[in-house]
Amino acid sequence: MSELYAARRTRLRDRVAGAGSAAALISRPANVRYLTGCAPPGAALLLGPADDVLLCGRPLSGDPAEGRPADDVRVSVLPSRGGDPVVAGADLAATAGADTLAVEEHHLTVTRHRALSQVAPRLRLTDLACAVEGQRLVKDDEEIACLRIAAEIADQALGELLESILVGRTERHLALELERRLVDHGADGPAFPTSVATGPNAGRSGHLPTDRRVEEGDFLSVCLGANYRGYRCEIGRTFVIGTTPSDWQIELYDLVFAAQRAGREALAPGVECRDVDRVTRHVLDAAGYGERLGAWTGHGVGLEIDEDPQLSPAAMGKLDACVPVTVEPGVHIPGRGGVRIDDTLVVRPEADGGPELLTITTKELLAL
Amino acid sequence: MSELYAARRTRLRDRVAGAGSAAALISRPANVRYLTGCAPPGAALLLGPADDVLLCGRPLSGDPAEGRPADDVRVSVLPSRGGDPVVAGADLAATAGADTLAVEEHHLTVTRHRALSQVAPRLRLTDLACAVEGQRLVKDDEEIACLRIAAEIADQALGELLESILVGRTERHLALELERRLVDHGADGPAFPTSVATGPNAGRSGHLPTDRRVEEGDFLSVCLGANYRGYRCEIGRTFVIGTTPSDWQIELYDLVFAAQRAGREALAPGVECRDVDRVTRHVLDAAGYGERLGAWTGHGVGLEIDEDPQLSPAAMGKLDACVPVTVEPGVHIPGRGGVRIDDTLVVRPEADGGPELLTITTKELLAL
The missing domain is CATH 3.40.350.10 (Creatinase/prolidase N-terminal domain)
Structure with missing residues (x-):
């Protein structure tokens, strides 16, 4: 080394x-x-x-x-x-x-x-x-190996949470439990403060956990990451609490999922960073949510959780192979809640199978 | 407000x-x-x-x-x-x-x-x-009220930990459990990363928790604090694991305790900050531990966990009434461990009863 x-x-x-x-x-x-x-x-x-x-x-x-x-x-x-x-x-x-x-x-x-x-x-x-x-910016094999482990740890922590009872527990407790599980699975610590958002808070970017309790019918959005040997990844998922998601929840989820997929599929060496942002944003824009979007729809990760490149309308520069980025569009509707879906991927040429998904937890809309 | x-x-x-x-x-x-x-x-x-x-x-x-x-x-x-x-x-x-x-x-x-x-x-x-x-620097009543609540929360979290089984658990787990308890008792979060140090790690300033497990005969030193409405306090205690502390443990503990008491008792409006440091340091210096001491033996707290004044040999300025500070000498002996004792106090004139101790957990050497 x-x-x-x-x-x-x-x-x-x-x-x-x-x-x-x-x-x-x-x-x-x-x-x-x-x-x-x-x-x-x-x-x-x-x-x-x-x-x-x-x-x-x-x-x-x-x-x-x-x-x-x-x-x-x-x-x-x-x-x-x-x-x-x-x-x-x-x-x-x-x-x-x-x-x-x-x-x-x-x-x-x-x-x-x-x-x-x-x-x-x-x-x-x-x-x-x-x-x-x-x-x-461009990571070597050792760095990507650390990111892969970090992502695996985050997937495990999230997977275990999904098997536990959620209704009645507060955002703060769920966030602390996730952080404990990250450490249990070998993380040096959380990659950033874990975000757990329920009901009207769901879908808010960077939401700080509150004392709100999870209720039947809520959207629950979770964003967490592990720090492994200094390398930080990120995963975000949104779930519905209870048995049957309502129509607006399914619609909003499908929309954000489509936007996130568009972003993921656009990742390739040589592609302009702003074009990845544009295809992601376009899906949500076309459905009338353009005004609700943040300044970016993804960013690089590595020794810091938020590093270059930025996937935003004003971003300069192109993606390279072996650059890990997040793709994380989200929509939050004040008073109702919303959806965020967030993955960490490594940009790879098509000959190598295209973008490598590090965070593999399912993106189906699960009802928990 | x-x-x-x-x-x-x-x-x-x-x-x-x-x-x-x-x-x-x-x-x-x-x-x-x-x-x-x-x-x-x-x-x-x-x-x-x-x-x-x-x-x-x-x-x-x-x-x-x-x-x-x-x-x-x-x-x-x-x-x-x-x-x-x-x-x-x-x-x-x-x-x-x-x-x-x-x-x-x-x-x-x-x-x-x-x-x-x-x-x-x-x-x-x-x-x-x-x-x-x-x-x-000088806090008003509202600020001191927040610090008092923050200290009470930290005391509660620490008190509960002492009632649980410690042997066999890792530093990381104990630190996470303390942070969960802080939040349970109403903190907005930890005031700083909780430090739990066992065995040869005990007594190290700012020690980051590791996977080392608590063993019989260990010194266990813990430093934590709550953030309540933005205000941050600090408490540090050292314990012995098992029934009877050994002679060197008792001696070292008594020495650090004497140094910490000397510092606490020196706190008064008009006293030079460096004089508080000097009396604290002197006790340890006289016993031959002068070289092992850090750059300061205490510091102000408030909206940040480490703010002015600094209690250090080079510090300029005098203490005022209504200034909250920590007094936190410690000695760490490489390979063996050590002792830290840390309180948050508010400087008060003698007419008002002298320094107000915010962190009231006992400073007896408990064998847990």
Whole structure:
């Protein structure tokens, strides 16, 4: 695994050197983990000019959830009152003779950036921009293997919930139970706060669980994901509580299902991201729900639950093979509830069988 | 309650005007909530030059955990593809005729700050610095009432755990169970990720729960807190598993207990923060554990779990009445484990009975 991280850092180093910087300081946690295998809270990675140093504010915990640093990364633990690892990194770069340092301006605050200038006044700070995020877009086999396990864990947790009694239980309890099951099945934790939405809440994007109890006749929409070795997936399903879904529920469900299928089927290398969004959105738009849709209908996943690419009308760029994305349209009708259906898939060429569905729980409209 | 938020905003407005700015844009979530009663993810508050506007990227959820905006705050929901509320706030300030806008440079990234300059090039951006954090330091009665409830919830959750069977259960499961109990007792959620540490992990600050199971003879240290209406408290206790603690366990426990008591007893209005840290640290230092201590031995709590003041050797400033702080020394011996004891207290003058202990679970060394 150490070679993998070394190759990622070499690729970044080449890019940084090509842009005229001797060194780079990476502070965004997911980027630090991508390049070193490890991201203790607040740590920063100094890439060159000499060796690669992971600066940490406290000793490594050794916990698998935090990861382990690659063998060829030097770990430097600041003394217990040693301040900010990012500032220490700039100081180290200057001491090691760098004259230019590329930093992540989209992650550093104005105040922190100023502290770097103050600790190393002769160091010219440039913007690394989203270079590491760009590298993270296409996933390698190890990353996809982690995502596959994460999806399997989420499927298992959701499957078990469906076998239990739901009526009378609150959204909060169901969400906590799902998170416990994720951990039972080997997740390092939930990938994001689990959303459970019943009745009039169902179908709301990012709904925070409340004390509302599940009732007969409700729509129940659930969105959860597992974090496995830092990699995060997402699955969302909507069910009906009771024996027979009513007509409006069946209609709305079929519509959202059709939209989600259209999005899934549009995934292929070379396709514009906004075109995937457009075909998904079109189905709902044509049925008069265009105004109720959010800003996007899907997004990339990986070391963060919401990363590039974005599937939205304004998105630039095309999909590549081995890019994992969600397809997750939803409609929420105020006062009535709604439907969301959400899968994580990996973009694959048609010759390889087309998009690989990671979250395999059924998308039939189940009555629970 | 709306008058309370209006008074907070008036105080801030006076300060901003005194510093020569016509308007301020508040983006740090806890600060937005403090001034409006509400903080949907990503929202920003524009204070003046005309009315006060809460800019949101999506409609308010109405969930109590998110809060409700004060009546005299205008809520402006950006259209679903309307971009960043902070950028929209700068645009609105410029349109409303402001020539200067104070922003939170310690919260805005360099990239976002640049986007503000671009959307409103004639607007001079100044630094609001930690003006709102400064206002948040001393808590009013409503805030302390929320903290008191949060502490009561944490005490209840911990008390119930102590009555259950612990041997053989993993750190992760115990942490999840504690979080479920917090919610059962009315918390909006945990105040921070619950820490459960057994055996060689016990006593480690901020330990992330692992799959290690509780064994006879272990130290078990637990740190948890409830979030109630946005306010967060903290409690930490260490127990021994089995019937008789061994000698080294009793000695270490008594030592940390003495250090924690010294810190608690030092809390009074007018006392230097670093002096509270010094008396706490001194007890452990004298016993030879000085090197094992972290950078601080306590910190303020409120809308964030870790806010000013800091109780550390380098801390500037004195305690005031009605400032809630934690006192939480701990010692961890690699390979053996350790002890942490953590309370949330409110600083009160001696005439009012001295420091008010919010987290009342016993600090006897219990053998469970």
